Amino acid sequence: MEHIVIIGNGISGVTAARHIRKLSNKKITIVSSETDYFFSRTALMYVYMGHMKFEHTQPYEKWFWKKNKIDLKKGYVKSIESKNKLLHFSNGETLSYDKLIIATGSKPNKFGWPGQDLDGVMGMYHKQDLENLEKYAPNNKVCKRGVIVGGGLIGIELAEMLSSRDIPVTFLVRESSFWNGVLPEGESAMINRHIKNHHIDLRLGANLKEIKADENGKAKSVVIAETGEEIACDVVGLTAGVSPNIDFIKGSKIETGRGVKVNRYLETNITDIYAIGDCAEQYESIDQRRPIEAVWYTGRMMGETVARTICGNRIPYNPGHWFNSAKFFDIEYQTYGWVFSKPRENEAHFHWIHKDDTKCITVCYDTNTNKFLGINTFGIRMRHEVFNTWLNEERDVDFVMKNLSKANFDPEFFKHYETDIFNAFKNNLITT
């Protein structure tokens, strides 16, 4: 029986395993050094905030793995010997495979800041980071202040986490406005205000210079590069993005760039070795996507796809329309299609914001053809399926604005804003 080994029990690896099981009888082993069972990384914050226990983040009960004959092995893969199809573990064990899927995910970026490896300094990616945070920031008596470096999706989650335990937070964001490399100005500005409403000390345009240690080698303060200001703190969260977790592959024959290089079939340069999820890097980016897409959905879609290739139906990874979602404290965010932070050539944005400052949308369209290109929505839930259809049908922006209520996905009895939005849209057209 063919033995499929998957390194990494995150969403990519587990999705691949599930689909291979559905399609075949192959022997499957999932290896991970992080946890015994698959858990949802995206839910780590809820454990610290007390919304859930760690068990609740595990989507499958223990019997699931046995029933589906998916073997789980805990261990850290030190190296891959592709010639003999052998994995070497850090404890000296080995494991042979017929086909290998690398799904090792990401690790937090560290940019060589002085003090970045001190006690009390951590990323927020692995379960171990969570345990570390629990140790250094159990409450606001032990942790008088937390400083977060890097204004992205994980940074703002960490800010929410700490403030849920009434720990004062200073949030250092390099950009002039929160996540404005991705979000258009109006949205980014609204989120700035929302962050401040949650009593976070938000510092825009602020870079970290160094982290200072106390006599025990634990972080005691950070220094801001621009102003030289020193801020006393007990915990420093490094959330300036992630990069593929592939150091252990570097010595092997597998081609790597920032991530493990793969073609459209998710195959690496070595036969029978595939890479999926956060750690995979496309030779050429697909559509307007980045070559490395460190998001949950991509990992899942790659897992769905690679399983078919491995089970004999070789098909390319061919993702549909871009979509994503996040939550900024109390404000939910969804996006469908492409809305860039600034309209590109021949593009225009229409922006609407509600006066309560917690809801807004931005619609992007082509100024020549009027084609609808994408939407960002904050504080209003919208239907994935509807936008997917409209994007497939290449609807124009007037159609989308007129039919926006069909896409509404808010719970029943919620107030609707489509008329407001539509009127604003019409007025906007008249004035410009």
Next chain:
Amino acid sequence: MATIQRNMSLTGDVSDHLNPLQKTGTIIGFGGLVILMYSLFGDIEDKALWLTIALIALAGGILLFSKGLYNDKLKGIKNHGVWFKSISSRGFWGWLAGITLTGFYVILYFYEGLLGANPDGNTGLIALFDPLSKFLSGNPASQWFVYGTLYTVAILAFGIKFIWKYKHNRYEQLRTISVMFFQTAFAFIIPELMARLNSDSFSLPYNDLKNMWPLNYYAFDGWRVDQFINAGNIGLAFLIFGILSVFVISPFLTYKYGKRWYCSWVCGCGGLAETAGDSFRQLSDKSMFAWKVERWVIHSVLAFSVVMTTAVISTYLGYDSEKYWLTKDIFLISVAVFLGLLFAVIWYFKKEELKKDARYGAIGYLVIVLALIGIHYFSGTQNNKVFIFESGDLRSFYGFLIGSIFSGVIGTGFYPLLGNRVWCRMGCPMAGILGLQQRLFSKFRITTNGGQCISCGNCSTYCEMGIDVRSYAQKGENIVRASCVGCGICSAVCPRGVLKLENGPQKGRINPTEVLLGNDVDLMDLVNKS
């Protein structure tokens, strides 16, 4: 990691984190309880005054506490620290609350004398409630009046707390206002006022219109039916309404809106669970095993209640035959025919929607129920025996086991240990019927928003019915489950806007998918269609 103790106090985190308003609220609320406790032993002079003070203190305490908890918070989900607080995570206070509540129910159901129920006039706690009872119905209080009053106060005060908590969610607010209204008006005030109409020549049984069979297992008991019939047109109207509710009104509403119209908008048990029990919803068991147990237990209770009610009705039809136009034989035959037909129709149209074990179960139950009815039919009219039991015994056994122990002692007493809907999930025959209707022919479903789920688990954790919502959502499948009471909390707590409760066409209601929306269009079509 689950056992983080963030302060030194033995009882966990709670006391440490109460702000002044919450502390004041707690003290005032407990003050109200102390007055009630005192009345058990000491004699209170000015009952009306002290009862008013006690009830206001209880409600006011809860309201102050909630104000302290939510007032200065921005709109949003308020679940910080749920699993750290000892009351909501089966810690010390959780167990204490569970034991106290259970004790209260045991006394209420079996030792009402301790509360002051006395053949020669009320004393103690029950006497304290006399003024209010006399004001409403003109009669002295009973332990059930005391219970009903406290129950209503709890739904009202905790209902306001809930509305506060969900200040961003109109669905949650409206359905809470609805249960508050139905409890206060239909379960509490109207029946009490109606009792005023009773005289020597005219008397209606205590009647909560919304409390229908089989939740109200004594709905068709002989004495009640007699009273209704004797009360002339009004009584008859009530009786007919009771029958229509079971066979016409409730299936229709369930078809249109799902069982939530009852369980989350009207029902008193649901009302208490959603308001006073809200802090315990995360304690329900989500395992596959619990789901299996649930299906067997709830459907057994349903079968039991059908048999018991049939037996009780056929018995009084039997020995009082000249009083009713329906005879025992015709009644039994019609029940058998009705059940048989119902079963045949479901089997014919909806077989695919029942899981394998559900099909076996359904056949099993049908056989048992029909056999029992058959035996009874042939057992003749000379004795009251149903099968081997006296129908009266069957009825009291049901009342004891299901009516008291299950719905009261376990159902509510165990809120802090097993979650707030154990009764609704495992024991309520009404939920059983509505659940079958919902699963088989309703427009209601919880729609999953394409591929947006991140498998975080908030929805499953906070589903009070122990439904593993995530297991559907992460597959892009809609949730169509018999037990779902449509509380809407899964949708509210989802951080990615994945879930929406809605009523829509039957087509595409159940939508198993393998490859999720967002992936290659051709691949999705290929896989999901085949």
